[in-house]
Amino acid sequence: MTDPVPMISLAGVTKRFGDKVVLDGVDLDVARASSMVVIGGSGTGKSVMLKCILGLLAPDAGSIRIDGAETTRLGRRAREQLIGRFGMLFQGAALFDSLPVWENVAFGLIRARRVPRREARTRALDKLAAVGLGPEVAGLFPAELSGGMQKRVALARAIAVEPEIIFFDEPTTGLDPIMADVINELIIKCVRDLGATALSITHDMASARKIADRIAMIHQGRIIWDGPVGEIDHCGNAYVDQFINGRAEGPISMQVRAF
Amino acid sequence: MTFLAAIGRTFLAFLVTTGQFTLFAGAAVTHCVRPPIYLRMIGRQMIDVGYYSLPVVGLTALFTGMVLALQSYTGFARFQAESAVATVVVLSITRELGPVLAGLMVAGRIGAAMAAEIGTMRVTEQIDALTTLSTNPIKYLVVPRLIAGTLTLPVLVVVADIIGVFGGFLVGVYRLGFNAATYLTRTWEYLEPGDVISGLVKAAVFGFVIALMGCYHGYRSRGGAEGVGQATTAAVVSASILILMTNYLLTGLFFS
Ligand SMILES: Nc1ncnc2c1ncn2[C@@H]1O[C@H](COP(=O)(O)OP(=O)(O)OP(=O)(O)O)[C@@H](O)[C@H]1O
């Protein structure tokens, strides 16, 4: 890696809810202007990890560095400044249901970047077009959209302010294969053309292979493997092997009982 | 031993809740005076709190004024004091019943709506999304509601006062046979500015309390539709009780 200081650097990040340890010492580095994909079973704490980095959840222990600077003990003002560098696609879209689609997309432009409403609307329509949504949806409300459309609006909202660091929490879940590929291309474009640092979570291995520079796998609250995307098929890690090939048999045991 | 532990746990939970509430209220109030202020959001909330509550509050005031006239007439007839009806109606409405009844009705309508809306935003991560879009959720969601509640409820109460007195007038003149001019004179005669103003100050406090309870319970709701439902109930119940309690305190303050 050419840049010595990773854009995102997690060391020993721990997070528990009550007695339940979700993150148990996560170590992860994401280089500047690269695309990292995190894979892992359902409920292993991937979304929690993103929220810890964003400061939406406070980790119990460990260090989170953004661009070399420690962020776990930031004050309100500094936190607000920092969050302006991020964009986030929430797993559940999290669109503002009291605002029409275009205002959702333009929200960050209007509030944070102080772009005039008229111009923000034009730019929002451009972003909507980039996720395959025409101007006819701009005036609709989120509740009037399908799940996949909501996801794409949320994606447009996340990238509208052209943030330096973008988190995509399952960007292609719920999309048809063709639209999923359009979204993959869009994520790649964000990294290549805008120089953004992307951290994505996905269960969709085709998407992971396409958008990732590196892939990391989380299991039982730790990163158990991390390497370039090309090495994942012969990484020699039984957990990763089981996961990417989607086999029920293997070291990762699913707690299910036959009925 | 387990009994003592249970008491201890309850007490600790109470302290934690009190602390969290104080922090929330403190943050909300300090953000009220710190720019940016979202005027568009305040306007929208004022329409919600004020305009759409008019029918409910108006009807409540009308029938309260009417029943006051009727009750005080039959009551006061026992010691030949029927002529006091107009005064009793106007003082009761402006000092007590206008603000309290409007407050309770608005608590049911607006407090519940605020808790449900903010609660839904919490459980669907919209509040987190606001944060990631560089917008402070307290500033964007809570402050406009607090300001709108505090400013709008006094206006509603002015309307409620007028309609309530009018209700008393209707019953007094058309049912109890007072002379219209005499009734109106009696209404003004003993009314002091302090009566109306104290009612409006109460209204402002109640408006603040309703919005604060709605926002607080919504903001802290957890766990899907059920959590939002609980938040809504908690907002209405706590706002109603606080209205009745602060009403007693404020009355003591104004008229002691
Ligand atoms: N606010 C919370 N309070 C309590 N527990 C939580 C909370 N958020 C997450 N958890 C728990 O943390 C664990 C990890 O959740 P998380 O949403 O990060 O999973 P995930 O890896 O993103 O799974 P998926 O792939 O299904 O989205 C889950 O077991 C969940 O029950």
Ligand SMILES: [Mg+2]
């Ligand atoms: Mg998740």
